[in-house]
Amino acid sequence: MSFPWAKEYQPQNGLTKFLDEKLPLPRFVYNAVGAGYPVPRNLSYFWNFGVLAGFFLVLQIVTGVVLAMHYAANTQVAFASVEHIMRDVNWGWLMRYTHANGASFFFVVVYIHIFRGLFYASYKPPREMIWLLGVTIFLLMMATAFMGYVLPWGQMSFWGAQVITGLFEAIPLIGPPLKTWLLGGFAPDNAALNRFFSLHFLLPFVILGCVILHIWALHIPGSSNPTGVEVKGESDTLPFHPYYTAKDGFGLGVALIVFMTFVFFLPNMLGHPDNYIEANPLSTPAHIVPEWYFYPFYAILRAFTFDFILPAKLWGVLAMFSSILVWFFLPWLDKSPVRSGHYRPLFRKFFWFGLIPVMAVLFVCGGAPAEEPYVMISQVATAYYFLHFLVILPIISSIERPDPLPFSITEAVLGSDKKAVLGENAEPVAV
Incomplete structure (x- = not known):
């Protein structure tokens, strides 16, 4: 993007002028x-x-x-x-x-x-x-x-x-x-x-x-x-x-x-104590568990416990990788013309009271033993995770009525008063 008001680089001495001509790293x-x-x-x-x-x-x-x-x-x-x-x-x-x-x-x-x-x-x-x-x-x-x-x-x-x-x-x-x-x-x-x-x-x-x-x-x-x-x-x-x-x-x-x-x-707080014991293939x-920052994806992996057409283990692997790969498609899944969640009331509710709590639940379940009730909770949270991105987000972007947007960033910062936005002596610009 071209910013015509950006300040141009001006070399200040002989060395910076030489570099600017031969290898414009300072620029x-x-x-x-x-x-x-x-x-x-x-x-x-x-x-x-x-x-x-x-x-x-x-x-x-x-x-x-x-x-x-x-x-x-x-x-x-x-x-x-x-x-x-x-x-x-x-x-x-x-x-x-x-x-x-x-x-x-x-x-x-x-x-x-x-x-x-x-x-x-x-x-x-x-x-x-x-x-x-x-x-x-x-x-x-x-x-x-x-x-x-x-x-x-x-x-x-x-x-x-x-x-x-x-x-x-x-x-x-x-x-x-x-x-x-x-x-x-x-x-x-x-x-x-x-x-x-x-x-x-x-x-x-x-x-x-x-x-x-x-x-x-x-x-x-x-x-x-x-x-x-x-x-x-x-x-x-x-x-x-x-x-x-x-x-x-x-x-x-x-x-x-x-x-x-x-x-x-x-x-050592963020590490696992068992990793201070030398590896023993017989014990x-x-x-x-993986490192703590992988817990949500590990919970998704373990959420599949029964075979359906494909083996449960394969479903878990596909779901774990798909939970990240789905992010690649967000530019096309979210069709709303408004970007910021501040002006999208419905999106904001599903984000703060849907996606964030679900990620927290997956985090807890990923670090917990693979037993009930953690497995069942992981299954519910995993289902919601994919529903949020593949179903809820596209529907929200189609039916939501966003709040009014400010005319400009300056208006959002200083308010809608023309003197505050345009300057004390400035005249409004015709659009």
């Missing part, structure tokens, strides 16, 4: 996150979480590279190498705890980022590609996190790998050989650990590339905003720097206070 940064990139003036703190997600991605890459220098991807010594990092490597405990808790915080900020996008319909035109790239990033995050969960080679690492890779066996005909090909054998062992370590190291850089595309796609139509109204002029925007760099900096400071509280005082844990 690129200025236009991407500086005063050359105007953004809507009414962005709330919910728009901070994209920056926070980028921060935690970089943090994961940096700490992961350091940990990889000391980790040994061999089933005989993998568990001991993690203990070596914790006890013998200078500041190894800090790197390990930062990396482990950083994964959890990365998912927290991404989940908030996603649900902000769902409420404010950030997937609607002209921002479909931004949303599609975001869902792709989330799928890559899930794959990366699963492989990272296996690397400490504790009890939950081994049995989690056994369960998740065993899901591929549900695929007709090609399932069993596909599982063997993925693991490099018939059960998680050296070959699997080496493959997972290699992919866990590689995929964050793939995610970083997708994030660059995500930001690139964002800069074409510009940022969305809480009203869902597109910018109509210079009065609707502020330069990203210094206004939003300061706001994002404050949000990052608050997030780091919470994050470092976990790293220094509650480092099955009483309750096998």
Whole structure:
């Protein structure tokens, strides 16, 4: 999107002029996150979480590279190498705890980022590609996190790998050989650990590339905003720097206070205690669970308990993947011309009193044992989850009567008074 009122980059000295002619990196940064990139003036703190997600991605890459220098991807010594990092490597405990808790915080900020996008319909035109790239990033995050969960080679690492890779066996005909090909054998062992370590190291850089595309796609139509109204002029925007760099900096400071509280005082709170026991293929844990941020999808997987045309296990696998893949189709499932949930009263009710509670229920059921009443509750919650996106959302978008929208972002911020919107001495512009 072209912003004619955006400030042009002007090199200030000989060095910046030389760079601008030969390698215009300063101009690129200025236009991407500086005063050359105007953004809507009414962005709330919910728009901070994209920056926070980028921060935690970089943090994961940096700490992961350091940990990889000391980790040994061999089933005989993998568990001991993690203990070596914790006890013998200078500041190894800090790197390990930062990396482990950083994964959890990365998912927290991404989940908030996603649900902000769902409420404010950030997937609607002209921002479909931004949303599609975001869902792709989330799928890559899930794959990366699963492989990272296996690397400490504790009890939950081994049995989690056994369960998740065993899901591929549900695929007709090609399932069993596909599982063997993925693991490099018939059960998680050296070959699997080496493959997972290699992919866990590689995929964050793939995610970083997708994030660059995500930001690139964002800069074409510009940022969305809480009203869902597109910018109509210079009065609707502020330069990203210094206004939003300061706001994002404050949000990052608050997030780091919470994050470092976990790293220094509650480092093992978000992990599973069984993963501090070395992997033993002959001893099955009483309750096998993935990392906590996978609980909702794990509950969907376990919600299918009986065969119907297809085996129950295959239905569970299809439902688990479909629960995320359905997000790809949201730009076409939600036909409402209004973006923001603030102006969609019916949508708002189903979002806050339908989708959010159902996700909370799935989260609880995913971490609970696979027994009643949790299985039955998971089945009801799973049914509602898919009904919300595939049935309720399209119907709402067809029958809902949205509230009146403000004429512009400036009007939404300053009110409808013409002097406040247009300026004390300004004349209204004929439309």
